[in-house]
Amino acid sequence: MATETRLGWQQLFLILTVLPCCRTLEVSIPQQQYKVSKGEDITLTCSFITTRPDFSLLVIRWSSYFQDNPDEPMQRIATFYTDNLVDIVPEYENRVRLEVDVDKCISTLHLTKVTMQESRSFHCSVLIPTDDEGITSATTSLLVLEPPSRPLCTIQGKAEYGQDITLTCKSEEGSPKPSYEWNSYSVQNMPRPFPPKTTEVNGSLSLFNISQETSGFFVCTSTNEVASTSCNLTLAVVPASMNIGSTAGIIGGVLAGLLCLVLLIFCCCRKKDQKEQNAEGSPEDMDFHDKDAPEAGEQYRDYTSEAKPQVYQDKAVSHNSYSDLHNHHGGSCDRLVYNQYLN
Template sequence: MTSKKQLEWKPLFLIFTVLSCCSSLEVSIPVSEYEVARGGEIALTCSFIPARPNFDTMILTWEAFPDNTVDPMIVVASYFLNKPVDIAPAYEGRASLKNDMTKHVSTLHLTKVTMEDNRRYQCSVAIPNDKQGTQAATTSLLVLVAPSAPICKLQGTAEYWHNITLTCVSQEGSPQPVYEWKSYSVENSPRQFPPKTTEKDGSLSLFNISVETSGYFICTSTNRVGSASCNFTLAVMPNSMNIASTGIIIGAVVAGVLVIGIIIFCCCRKSSKKNKFAEGSPGDVEFYDKDAPETGEQYWDDKSNSETKPHNQDEDKDVVPQSNYAVTSAGHTFDDDQHSSISGKEKYNGKGSDIDSQRYQDDQYRGSRDRLDDQLDRNEQRERYGGSRDRLDDQRQRYGGSRDRLDEQRNRYGGSRDRLDDQRERYGGSRDRLDDQRERYGGSRDRLDDQRERYGGSRDRLDDQRER
């Protein structure tokens, strides 16, 4: 009996359990994920089954999940039973809500969809005294955007035996794009990646690179909407072939060559100047025949220079005069040198010694150099005297300008004095006219007094007549 009663209660328990489940609120969204292209429009549908068909109050709300989980939910639209739909300010003009209470269906329409709408949404229903079951349902909205052109960059230094990384990133793309690298040789032929190469999330890592690693690398960014790619040319160079260091070395070499060239030029010019003064005046060098030293006859290399040139007095005008003592002593010294040279010649005549003849030529050469030095000194004195004359002329010109300015000031002062005299004359004439006016006024007053006296006498006589 007991077993039969237990069997009878089990179906009843199942029936009550099913009825209790069916009598609770159930909210559902038929599609777990919606897809829409950027700039398009989409409709999100939410249906609900209340526990009691008849209800007087209900709140239906559409919300969006925030980017950060700690932030509150973003309200898109809300509906109170028998009241207008309330759209959030952020979605005004782009969102609308339609509710069918007969079918218990709510539809959220979104237009001009952007990447900001790419998130999860929730539909929730709240009915008083109906809190059992499922009160909310969620769905996702995927905004489809083709990948933008990726940007390829190099991380590291493209030199022998270094490790580098090639990165590839698209700024936008939904769903998230997938990146793929391909490698081509310098001859533009496909090839495999070097050993130990790794590729992850658009980053291609190359290890221990060499000249064989040089070539072309292409990265392709792809999603369900479209694809885009970027190219990167990799040129692996030795450590010493750095462009900056090479430029510095070339510049230093060029600068060094220029400095050396300038130094060589200055040295050559200085040495040529020394040789020029060391040679002396070729016309003043004396020569003697080696075969006939006893004759003592000398000849000049340039006989035209040995002739006496006419004295030009104009050339000596600019020469600073020297003391007679210096000239006399110099002439005396020259005579002594000549006398000593003649006596030396007489002393060594007849011996036929080449060494003595060479010594005599050296003495004559030294005398020529001394005369050349004297000429240089005189030229320097002429230049200094010419500079003094130029400075004197400049002073005279400045003094003449000062005199001209002084004459102009005197002329202006004379004109001022003339104008002052004119003013004085006009003032004197004004004073004379004023004195004349005063004299005429005095005469007028005298005549007026006379008239008053006569009038007084007339009045007195009239009074006398009246009395009579």
């Protein structure tokens, strides 16, 4: 019994003497993730335990990086040096405050009016030259919360009988990334299940072999832990012949044909009127010809100038003869003279 008691005390003595010699620097952050709404303030805390409480030099540095992009270099935010000297990078001068309690071995980083750019990982490292082994840094993540923006709902494909279409829904903003859910309503605005073979992935609702029964209302809801919002679509499935574009093309073709027909009729009527006018002619355009004009190649003779003297001469002679006969022979000669005059 005495031997066993002696061994127990030896083991306890060994543990108590060796353990302090194996103790090293240990840096930690109490939370693996912090959450804050966009535009609000947040405080990150980093604590450390050292085996050299009498250190003469202490350096604490806060940095950040995007966890989704490991190739991006770490961005320095603020650094604390011994004698309460703090260095803050220009990008954060007006929004960051770094405090360090050396006695309690606690470093506090205050961020004000956080933006979506601060939704990343934050790294706290502690440097003590005489205690540089162990866990010298710790990391936490900051999630900046933002409600989703109103999603945009669109239709990809033709809403015609027998076609396959996809309804899409996406919010441009929102942190964390929103999830999407589609719901369908009939033309009478009654909830209904999706048609067979319908698939829904990341806000995309695929409908196959659509028909008139597929017509109705579709509502997409975008949700994250901050808020939710929605958009809706009215789906009207029509036969291919009733496609708006085709119908517009047919109407346009008919109108163009009618216009051409009207122009053709107008041109024909106008041409007919012109022909009739040319056939009738106008007094200004008519040519007058002497019926006694000479034939082509025949010398022109003025019968009028030749006839007049002869006529006037005959008349004068006949008139004198008539007077003489009348005077000498009386009325018995009137008929004879008159006949001769007429001849």
